[in-house]
Amino acid sequence: MIKKLLIILMLAGGLFAYDATVEIVKKMDKFPKIALQDATGANVDQDFRKKFFKILLGDLKVSSHFNVVDEYLTSSYEGTFNENFLSELNLDLILRFSIKHENNGAVIAQVKLINVKSGQIDSEKIYKISKQNRYPFLAHKIAVEINEIVGAPSIKWMEKFVIFSKYIDSKESEIIISDYTLSFQKTVVKGGLNIFPKWANKDQDTFYYTSYSATKPVLYRVDVRSGKRKKIISSSGMLVCSDVSSDETKLLLTMAPNDQADIYMYDIKTKKLKKITSYSGIDVNGAFIEDDKKIVFVSDRLGYPNVFSQSIGSKSVEQMVYHGRNNNSVSAFNNYIVYSSREKLSEFGVNTFNLYLISTKTDYIRQLTVTGKNLYPRFADDSDTIMFIKYYSNQSALGVVRLNASKTYHFPLKVGKIQSIDW
Amino acid sequence: MKLLLTGLALAMLVLSGCSQKNQNLDMAEVDGDMRTNDFTGMDDSDSSSTNANKDGSIGMVAQTIENLESDVSKIYFAFDRYNISSDMEVKIRANARLLNEQNSKDFSIKIEGNCDEWGTDEYNYALGLKRAKSVKESLTSFGIDENRIMIVSFGESNPECKDSNQACWDKNRRAELKLLP
Numbered sequence: 316m317i318k319k320l321l322i323i324l325m326l327a328g329g330l331f332a333y334d335a336t337v338e339i340v341k342k343m344d345k346f347p348k349i350a351l352q353d354a355t356g357a358n359v360d361q362d363f364r365k366k367f368f369k370i371l372l373g374d375l376k377v378s379s380h381f382n383v384v385d386e387y388l389t390s391s392y393e394g395t396f397n398e399n400f401l402s403e404l405n406l407d408l409i410l411r412f413s414i415k416h417e418n419n420g421a422v423i424a425q426v427k428l429i430n431v432k433s434g435q436i437d438s439e440k441i442y443k444i445s446k447q448n449r450y451p452f453l454a455h456k457i458a459v460e461i462n463e464i465v466g467a468p469s470i471k472w473m474e475k476f477v478i479f480s481k482y483i484d485s486k487e488s489e490i491i492i493s494d495y496t497l498s499f500q501k502t503v504v505k506g507g508l509n510i511f512p513k514w515a516n517k518d519q520d521t522f523y524y525t526s527y528s529a530t531k532p533v534l535y536r537v538d539v540r541s542g543k544r545k546k547i548i549s550s551s552g553m554l555v556c557s558d559v560s561s562d563e564t565k566l567l568l569t570m571a572p573n574d575q576a577d578i579y580m581y582d583i584k585t586k587k588l589k590k591i592t593s594y595s596g597i598d599v600n601g602a603f604i605e606d607d608k609k610i611v612f613v614s615d616r617l618g619y620p621n622v623f624s625q626s627i628g629s630k631s632v633e634q635m636v637y638h639g640r641n642n643n644s645v646s647a648f649n650n651y652i653v654y655s656s657r658e659k660l661s662e663f664g665v666n667t668f669n670l671y672l673i674s675t676k677t678d679y680i681r682q683l684t685v686t687g688k689n690l691y692p693r694f695a696d697d698s699d700t701i702m703f704i705k706y707y708s709n710q711s712a713l714g715v716v717r718l719n720a721s722k723t724y725h726f727p728l729k730v731g732k733i734q735s736i737d738w
Numbered sequence: 739m740k741l742l743l744t745g746l747a748l749a750m751l752v753l754s755g756c757s758q759k760n761q762n763l764d765m766a767e768v769d770g771d772m773r774t775n776d777f778t779g780m781d782d783s784d785s786s787s788t789n790a791n792k793d794g795s796i797g798m799v800a801q802t803i804e805n806l807e808s809d810v811s812k813i814y815f816a817f818d819r820y821n822i823s824s825d826m827e828v829k830i831r832a833n834a835r836l837l838n839e840q841n842s843k844d845f846s847i848k849i850e851g852n853c854d855e856w857g858t859d860e861y862n863y864a865l866g867l868k869r870a871k872s873v874k875e876s877l878t879s880f881g882i883d884e885n886r887i888m889i890v891s892f893g894e895s896n897p898e899c900k901d902s903n904q905a906c907w908d909k910n911r912r913a914e915l916k917l918l919p
Contacts, residue, residue, distance in 0.1 A: 485896050508895055511860070532890070552870070553863045553891045569860065574871045574889055576864040597864040613861055619818075620861055641818070644858035655858060690858045706855075709902070734859050734895070 347407040347465055349375060350384040354392040354413040354425075363450075367414055367424075370451050370498055374458030375410075379720030380467035392425065399429060406431045410461060422450050426457055428464060438464050451498040468719070472695035476519045477702070477713065477738040478503075478512040481731035488734055490524055492539070495702070495738070497713060497726045503539065513556045513737045516563045517696070522737075523547065523556040523566070534568070548581060548588070557600050560607045567591070567601035567610060578612055580627065591627060602647040604675065611635060611647050613654075622654050624675070636673065638680065646701070648694035650675045653683070653701050655690045670703060670716065683716050684723060692716075693736055704733045803917045806842050812898075813873050815911040817854075820868035822876050830873060833915060834880035845917040847882070849873050851891040852898075852914065854907035859893050866891030873913040 351372055355364050368387055375381045384406070390398035392413045401409065409429040416422055427439040440460070444453045455473040462470050477495055482488045490504035490512045504512075508527035515521035520540055526533045532554040537544040548554070552571030557578070559566055566581045568588075578592040578601040591610060592598040597620070600613040604624065611624045614632075620643040622636040636642050639656035646653050653672050670683040670692050683689075688706040695702065698718070705714040705725050711733040712725040811829040813822070822830065837847060851866030851873075870889035878884045899906035 482895060486892060488895065508892070510893075510895070527890075527892075530888075552867045552889055553893075555860050555863065557860065569864065571867055574867070574874065576867050597861065597868060599864045600858070600860045620857075641857075643861040657857075 346380060346382040348382040348384065348405065349408040349410055350386070350388055350401060350404055350406050351375075352388045352390040352394075352398070352409055352411040354390050354394075354411050356413065356415065359414060359416065363447075364414065366498075367412070367450060367454055370454040370496060371410070371412070371458060373496060374455055374470075374473055375461070377473070377715060377717065377722075377724050378458060378462050378467065378470045379717045379722055380462055380465065380470070381408075392427075394429075399434070400431050408437075408465070410457075412457070416447065419445075420447055421445050422447050422453060424453055424457060428461055449499055451494045451496060455494060468699065469697065472697060472700050472738075475695065475738050476514075477736060478514060478519075478522055479713070479736040480510045480512055480524070480734040481711075481728060482734050483731045486527070489731070490522075495713065495715060495726070497728060503537070511555045511557075511735050513559060515559060523559075525554050525556070547583075552576065555599070558602045558610075560603055562607075565607070567603065569599045569601065578610065592625060592632075593630075600645055602645055604647045604650070604652070611645050611652055613643055613645055622652065635675070636671075638671065642671075644691050646693045648696075648698045651694070651698050653692040653694065655692055655703070670701070672701075672718070683718075684714075689714060691736060693738065695738065702736060702738055704736060706732075799919050802841060803845065803919070806836070806845070806917055807915070809836055810915045812915075813869075813913045814908065815869050815913075817856075817907070817911065818865070820865060820872050822872050827876060830876045831880050834877050834882050837877070837915075837917075838881055842917070845886070845919060847877070847887045848916040848918055849877075849887060849889045850896070850914045850916060851889065852896050852910055852912050853894045854910040855894050855897070855902070856907070863891045863893035866893050869911075869913045873915075 351368060353364055353368055365387065372383060372385070375383045384404060390411060392411065394411065399409070409431060411427050411429065413425045414422060422444050424442045426442065428437045430437045442453055442456060444450060452474065459470055459473055473495060475495065477493045478490065479493065480488050480490050486508045488509055489502050490509050491500050491502050493500045504524060510525050512522050512524040515523055515536055521536060521538050523534055523536050526535055529549070531549045531551050533549040534547040534554050534556055535544045536547050550570035550572050552574055553569065553576060555569040557567045557569055564583050566583065568579045568581050569576055570579055575595065577590060577594065577598050580589045580591050591601065592612060594614060594616050597615045598612055601610045602612070604611055609624055609626045611622055613620050614623050619640050621634065622642050622645045624633045624635050625631065635652060636654060641657035642654045644655045651672060651674055653670055655668050655670050657668050667688045668690050669685060670689050672681040672683055673679060683701070690704050690706065692701050692703040701716040701718065703714045703716065705712040710727055712727040713733070713736065715724045810833050813826045813829060816823065836842060849870040851870030853862040853866045867889065870891060874884065874887045874889050877887065898909045898912065
């Protein structure tokens, strides 16, 4: 098996020399060529118009389902013949938008999709969002729907909220809710060390996080609508909510009630705590797989961090990854597992940490990144998109891997260092 | 500590769909504004101890603690390791002797495990905890009552040095001993 993996890795490494494209699994035969036209009135601030354009353009690119013209084009909303067809660009589609502000702070976007080949308007809609600073979600929604209209695979993950913690000083961090591009950011917890935020449900209206403000780390659940928080559990040593079951009733916690970090399952309804792993070294980062009947986790039981699995209720542990000498973070979606792996045993090296994708059903392994320090991978709620943390020398970024398109995108955080993410 | 939690109603930013021209597709809004709630004191039963007197001054006990902590050695670790090296064991033995002296034996000991910036943070918190635990076990082997000791990990959140070089990373892979009244 190892030989087979190595051959695949060598092929991947030889074919792709940069981060954006590692392996192409499948792609649409022909991407529709699309241009964006800003038809907004002159009374709307030019900077705002361009920011909106930039996010919408970026969304269409990140979708990997369009051949997107980069140029910032303007037109009237109805458009003349030339504005409607832009024949020199040989387009398939024109996405024309006009945005305006309402007195109550809302932003409205009037949008039409013009089929250049037929001359018909394929779609026309008006979108509205209540606050100006939330405009990135307006752009994301438009991109998701345009993507649906052309029949491309769903990109609804763009509408999801990202929650992350960032270090701002020693023993001090903040928890922030953002969109996937970090264009919208709202700090929701600050003061002290607040880490490992994790969405509690699919609606993304409740989250867990660990506070280090007390003597012992405490896990809280926060309702983002009311702002109310509730203490769930505390533990000496450390405490992390690593995963939430699909029915949202069970948590996988890494905690150390007896000074020893192991993985526990906590039942929200019964408040019962069940120890899942038991090892004298390090067990962390539990993630549910196979209908929540099994977990994958990171353990140093072979003398270095690696990925293992264990059925809940069983003592038997299975090694999942036979590649790498330091695989220190894992995320799972159905039968897929993504992990980060340090390429060299020393603390130095150019190719420091890369992401790899495996399946629990096959020997399939795929290298997703080839340069830099890529950590903390987390699947979207589909198996085609993975978010991760990219670290530069003094900066960090949210990274997004689009698996089918074999493309990776980075969205830098301007202030602070990203500690952990969830979405 | 000021803890700020904000009710966002973010999940309500869902647009309904309709393809007819000029149909207003407003987003559902539950609350118009982002609310801010102050949660200070929600965890009073578990709050941290303080060395300050009620009048805010630092008392004799705090001064004693400060003096003792300055004499206690930090314990450093090799890259990705949590075992105690022989030279660090010597320092732990000296720490144990100091912490069992008359003026220090009544204090509780909090061992904080720390890591360098390498690796994923969740693993680093566990690694920091193992470092703290190793120091705890070593201290008890040198005669410190284990009931005096609690351990906690700060992962990579508490660097002694913030530069990105080997000398700095060496300083950050450490366990620190704090005294509590």
